[in-house]
Amino acid sequence: MPIEKKDLRRCLVQKFGFEQVPGTRHDAVALFVGGRKVATTRFSRGHDDINPAILSQIAKQIWVQLAYLQGMYDCHNSRQDYIELLRQSGRI
């Protein structure tokens, strides 16, 4: 079942604290931790739903594996889990 682009964007913003990046053409959102920008992703205008190939690219952009991003979307992984994963992987 494809994920709707707007639903994934809403999940990243509302649940994981990503912020809208002003002035971008492709609806970019970024995550700030301790005043540092640690991840950024953008949603192409060329689609409304997100197939596994696109989801895989978005996962790379926010430094996680595809399965982990699916867990973020399915509410198995919390913001705290995600931040901890970024710390453990040296992204923060």
Add this chain to the structure above:
Amino acid sequence: MQLVQIPYTTATPPFVLVRADHVSMDRWRPPTFTSPQYTTVRVPAPQVLLQEPPATGWQLLEPIPLTLEVDQTEGEVRVVAYDTLVNVYGVGATAAEAISDLKSMLVDLYEELEASQAVLSPSLQQQWRRLRSVMARI
């Protein structure tokens, strides 16, 4: 690599190559199979080199290898182009559209990282350096 499903018909039987001297003809029987509708084969995803500037006013300092994946869902064909250098993708109904979208995403990412250089994490700084090594403003 990607998985591609090929219609499986009697015109494409599953040939198995064996050395002739390994076949005992008195025990040989024609291969049997259950005629599945599809068989799955693994083929390399097509790769192209992006060599043209991403947009007017920009130049590419070196070609960017892109991978193209074709997805067909509910009759709609969609091409996803992506690179592994700076993790940017583009989507379109054709390869040309997907690459055009990717080029727009490249410029978008460049401008975002450029505007927030002072607050980039080490990983994003690295991504910013990689991006600057392949493209620049004219």
